[in-house]
Amino acid sequence: MPIYEYTCNACNRLSSIFVRRVASAADPKCQHCGSADLRRAVSRIAVHKTEQQILEEYGTPQPGGGPDSYKDPRQIGRWVEQRFEQMGMELPSEARTMIDAAREGEFPAPVKDL
Numbered sequence: 001m002p003i004y005e006y007t008c009n010a011c012n013r014l015s016s017i018f019v020r021r022v023a024s025a026a027d028p029k030c031q032h033c034g035s036a037d038l039r040r041a042v043s044r045i046a047v048h049k050t051e052q053q054i055l056e057e058y059g060t061p062q063p064g065g066g067p068d069s070y071k072d073p074r075q076i077g078r079w080v081e082q083r084f085e086q087m088g089m090e091l092p093s094e095a096r097t098m099i100d101a102a103r104e105g106e107f108p109a110p111v112k113d114l
């Protein structure tokens with residue numbers, strides 16, 4: 001599942017766009033102001049993380065699940081949210097987008113391959 005990032009020329013904010021179909025990539029819209037005037041940004045999302053890198057960054061999944069809970073998209077979203085909560089930080093919009101997509105069953109590519 002490729003993720004493209006665009007910077008909006010109207011409001012200068014970043015939009016992360018999951019490309020579900022080739023056609024949808026042709027018509028990206030700003031997630032903040034709806035402008036179609038976007039330029040491609042260098043992705044800040046590491047979409048090629050290995051499982052080990054993810055574990056190092058986010059820690060192991062919360063109790064309640066075995067190793068397989070890692071593959072559950074709702075579980076992944078939950079512990080990322082909890083981590084940000086513990087740090088007293090707001091979830092970045094990029095992570096929010098990824099979690100919401102994961103909960104719809106759209107795994108980021110490296111997770112799908114686990």
Ligand SMILES: [Zn+2]
Pocket residue numbers: 008009010011012013030031032033034035
């Ligand atoms: Zn915008």
